[in-house]
Amino acid sequence: MIRTWRLDDSRQTLVLASQKDHLAEVVYWGPRLPDEEDTQTLTRAHAIDVTGGMLDANPELSICPEATRTFPGQPGLVIRDEAGRPYLPKFCFSSESIGENSLTLTFRDQSGLLIYCAQFAIDTETHVIEARASIECSQPMHLHWLSAPVFPAPQLSDEMIDFAGRWCGEFQMNRTAWSPGVRYRENRTGRTGHEHFPGLIVPCRGATNATGHAYGFHYGWSGGHRMAAEELPDGRRQIQFGHATRIETEAATRFSTATLYAMFSDDGLNGCAVAFQRHLRDRIVEFPDPARPRPVHYNCWEAVYFDHNLPELKDIAEHAADLGAERFVLDDGWFGMRDDDTRALSDWEVDPRKYPDGLTPLIDHVHGLGMKFGIWFEPEMINSDSDVFRAHPNWALGSEDQILGRQQMALNMALPEVRNFLFDQVGKVLTDNDIDYIKWDHNRVLPMPDAAQTRGSYELIDRLREAFPSVEIESCASGGGRIDFGILGRTHRVWLSDSNDAVERLLMQHNAALFLPMVVTGSHVGPRTCHTSGRVMDIRFRAWVAAQRHMGFEMDPRELTDEEAGVLRHVTSWWKENRSWLARADILRLDSADPAVIAEQHLEQGGGQFVVFAGKAETSSQIAPRPLRLTRLSPDQCYRIELLNCGDAPGLSRGDQEIKSEPMTLSGAYLMNHGLTLPWSFPETMWVVKGELV
CATH class of the missing domain: 3.20.20.70 (Aldolase class I)
Known part of the structure; x- marks a missing residue:
């Protein structure tokens, strides 16, 4: 018997399936599927016909992988009884609760000792999926590890991006190649930490800031987290996030994860950025007076x-x-x-x-x-x-x-x-x-x-x-x-x-x-x-x-x-x-042809105006400035482009560039495909360009 569940927004589809009443697994997550897609057929199409010679069938990569199912990777739950003995549950389907854009699945351990519950909700405007898991115990238990619902990672991905840092050097990006085994990060400092921001981006092959497929994750917890990005021996990949291990110091009868925020992007890393920015601003932060402008x-x-x-x-x-x-x-x-x-x-x-x-x-x-x-x-x-x-x-x-x-x-x-x-x-x-x-x-x-x-x-x-x-x-x-x-x-x-x-x-x-x-x-x-x-x-x-x-x-x-x-x-x-329009603008990272230039485009919702900040962090390796491609503009529309701080051009910027003296009108197609050529500049300077839809 196959049970299936589906969540959609205009961009993505998430399909979960349970076979033989086992724990559900994500059998599809990516671009929006047709409404008439048969999810049971899709589940059967998800099957793999080779096991590597050790097993007769592949164990499910479920939302909480179980050691009792001969799962070869990191389990989603590690728990002990009050005497400290390891307990290995085997969960079976119990019930479902389906709401508008939400899903709750409940599974019971065959011994009756544990109940596992997974909750999913998809925001059709921000494109963020919220997922969390909980365990209820009929007697006090000691929790070692509980993952939020586990998501698969894409096969057409060569690397993952996570974030490290230090005091006065936060948000440093690490790119790690996928390989057999685990990319395991754990923050045991007791706070979110400079060192281990609880986020992960998994770009598919060829993705840039502005193009391609990418998957984003963030674990919303302030007390230290664990992340495991694992490639199993058979090649499948899983993403686990949860509290740092062993931080529940007392036996209890209920444990829960924080919310894991996950999303699929079909327009590069910026799709992840915009989804997270909007979801945080519009769904999570509660300003005392939302109408009041942010004060200087x-x-x-x-x-x-x-x-x-x-x-x-x-x-x-x-x-x-x-x-x-x-x-x-x-x-x-x-x-x-x-x-x-x-x-x-x-x-x-x-x-x-x-x-x-x-x-x-x-x-x-x-x-x-x-x-x-x-x-x-x-x-x-x-x-x-x-x-x-x-x-x-x-x-x-x-x-x-x-x-x-x-x-x-x-x-x-x-x-x-x-x-x-x-x-x-x-x-x-x-x-x-x-x-x-x-x-x-x-x-x-x-x-x-x-x-x-x-x-x-x-x-x-x-x-x-x-x-x-x-x-x-x-x-x-x-x-x-x-x-x-x-x-x-x-x-x-x-x-x-x-x-x-x-x-x-x-x-x-x-x-x-x-x-x-x-x-x-x-x-x-x-x-x-x-x-x-x-x-x-x-x-x-x-x-x-x-x-x-x-x-x-x-x-x-x-x-x-x-x-x-x-x-x-x-x-x-x-x-x-x-500031009124900037407060709701999407911050888009630009793919700069010059590594010395760190540039981003703040695009007003609706696309009527934008501002580009192009900061030069160090000396460029070439003489001539390289064009800077913009993003998310209307290709068949024209934009009035004005260099706001043209008076900052140094004496060495001698060329007769029109942008240094007056606004220019250029098409979105030109700005996105060729790019904007800015004046030459010294390191540690910034060009600021305002664009308005004509």
Whole structure:
């Protein structure tokens, strides 16, 4: 007997099938099939007639591969009974629940000990499939590993793309060739991590940013994940995502994965990017006031660090407002006896030495300048030199001799008394002060991974969100150490990296656009001399790189010359004038013929206008600029093309190019097939091109 189920949108079809009441498997996932396709025939066509000589039939590559079915690869579930004995279930079909664009399948273990449930939902507008799995046990069990529903990987793929990184170097792309065995990545730091972003792109042969087939995955969990991309001995391939192994420390009767977001693209990596960007922005992030434009952000960290002085902060705020800032964020150093990073974390009371009249004088001053006010917290952390630690040393997570991170320990967020304390302390600051925004930091990895820690942090943020619904929250974790769709279901912005180096940011933002839209991605104009790299960069380059995302400043604005301030005001004004359509634009990565040029095209939904940011990260290997092909334009329509910063052309750019002096009108066919020839430029510069449908 064959049971089949099907989910469709305009782009893709997902077909699952169960034979002999075994666990379902994905027998087709790719371009949209005809409505009249016979899925039972398709399932039979999926069969393989050779086993390699060891078995008489191939075991299913199911949504939760079972060791009891002689499956030769990584199982989807590893579980033990309360005594620690391995338990090997064999699941059989129990029930189905079919909704509009959704499917829930339930399977029971033959012994009656376990129930496995898989849920699928397809979003017909964003083209993202949401999948999650759960296990219910009739007695307490110890979970080692549970994969979200397993998807097959395409045979016509030569490589996979995953993401690594480090502090000040997030979102680095790795390309790994498929080969027999497992590409296994596991993040056991207890947070999403700079090192192992939970995402995977599987391009089919020949795919580029703009063309070809590709499959995208993201696991929306903030507590560390495991990914296994495996090629079985028979050549089939599977993709598994789930929580990091062994992070459920207690026996329980129910376990569940986070949501795995998966999608198929028929127009290259950009199809994955647009699906994830739109799904995150339109389905996951819940802005307190969605109609309010994203405000230009100012953060004082790299201006003052811990040295808070009220007259100086007021002066800085005045300069920031003059440049166009609309939100002022007071960073670390305002509470307890916090003069450096060795003390006072968890003592969330305003420091009377620095603020004898509380925060009100500064907040009133900021509001008087027309800006909103935000503040920094790191609620999940504690210093041993703090009043709270001296009163509650047992609240710290981990052993007494643990290695500290940034001179601090983590609080045990699984403890209700810890969460209650933090809710009261953070809540009092928000109640007593007119605060619009929280920068929520997480500056160390955990001493050991523990799923209860992540669930506790989620519970605290959810509780604060309910109590203070108008307050926006930014997820920061030493920069980009906690960026995922799980935390973004509770927050509204991410700090992509602690690096404000525009060269480094250019590539990080470019890669992160495979998953993140403009509205959640903070990008700031840093100091003339970058504090994390020592690189000295022109204000034009710094400003335009920040204008690619949610724009802000993070430096002492008093260091700017009059000319630099004028440039920054101009770019900020341009960003404000265009932010309403940019907020909903699709960020498209362009396939640059020059490896030195990192370029992207922000295309308005509907295609009426776009802007191209073409940043030059290093010296080109050839003399003449190579044309830059655009994408997703209407080939038979014409576009008015204007180089917005033509005045930045250097003296060595001597050729008589019309684009340097006046707008041009070109067809979409020309722009996509030949490309736009931009003027010659130095490294660490940016060309910005505006296009409008004529």
